[in-house]
Amino acid sequence: xxxxxALIIFSALVAVVFAALSSEHHDTPDRVKYxxxxxxxxxxxxxxxxxVLYPLPI
Amino acid sequence: xxxxxxxxxxxxxxxxxxxPVSPARTAAATVASLVLPGLGHILLGRVVRGVVxxxxxxxxxxxxxxxxxxxxxxxxxxxxxxxxxxxxxGIGLPYFICYLLNFGFELAQNQxxxxxxxxxxxxxxxxxxxxxxxxxxxxxxxxxxKG
Numbered sequence: 080x081x082x083x084x085a086l087i088i089f090s091a092l093v094a095v096v097f098a099a100l101s102s103e104h105h106d107t108p109d110r111v112k113y114x115x116x117x118x119x120x121x122x123x124x125x126x127x128x129x130x131v132l133y134p135l136p137i
Numbered sequence: 138x139x140x141x142x143x144x145x146x147x148x149x150x151x152x153x154x155x156x157p158v159s160p161a162r163t164a165a166a167t168v169a170s171l172v173l174p175g176l177g178h179i180l181l182g183r184v185v186r187g188v189v190x191x192x193x194x195x196x197x198x199x200x201x202x203x204x205x206x207x208x209x210x211x212x213x214x215x216x217x218x219x220x221x222x223x224x225x226x227g228i229g230l231p232y233f234i235c236y237l238l239n240f241g242f243e244l245a246q247n248q249x250x251x252x253x254x255x256x257x258x259x260x261x262x263x264x265x266x267x268x269x270x271x272x273x274x275x276x277x278x279x280x281x282x283k284g
Contacts (some may be wrong), residue, residue, distance in 0.1 A: 080204065085256045088200065089263070095193045096267045099186050100274045102283050 090121035157281030166279045170272040172229045177275030190271045197264040198228055205248050206257020208232065208241045221258075227265025227272075 098104070098114030158166075158181065170177030175191030178184075209221035226232055235241045248254060277283040 080253055082252075082256075085204070085253065089197075089256070089260065092193045092197045093263065093267065096190060096271070099189045099193075100270055102274075102277070105284065 086122060086125045090118050090125070093121065094118035155281050155284045158279050163276065163279035167272055167276045170275040171227075171268070173231075174229065174268045174271055177272065178278070181275060181278050183278065190267075194228070194264050194267055194271070197260050197267070198231060201257045201260035201264060202241055204253035204257030204260060205251045206254065206259070206261045207244060207248070208235055208261060210236070210242060221262060224262040224265045227267075227269045228261075229268060232265070 094114045094117040097117045098110045101110060101113055104110045104113045157163075162180075166177035166180045168177075169180050173191070174194040175187035175189070178187030178190060208225050209218050211222050212218045274283065
């Protein structure tokens, strides 16, 4: 287990639940697209935050 | 001026599925959702959605322990434990089973030193929070706000 794998697993599981609960996406292809978008957003924003925080001495 | 074709847009197929159920069934589905993730959706006939929700939240809960996370219970003077307990409680019945078995609450020696420790805690907290969302979703379906 690495930090990145933890990020991927977390993003995937949350994206699946968000897609299942979405009220604006009514059929399966729409939900899958939304889930992929949520997953990508989590991963990219997580990497961006990590990149910004990396130089900080914390 | 209306945009071309806007009046011809078909209604989503789910529109026909939106119908409120009785107050008793609404209460049963909402409570069932809180007791076990996805159970409320299954009671309302959304079996696939219920199974998807259950599987995702259950995997998150199990992985939380696997990553050496732990559950919280309220501790006097530690106000954050009240917030974290609220989050953990969202998982429902599994929290109380762990409480009765005294499993997952105590920190083992060096457990907090494992680098996945905070990830594990986050997985356990978010599993509970996601189930609160699922419970609200089941309520919305039951009262006819969603399909």
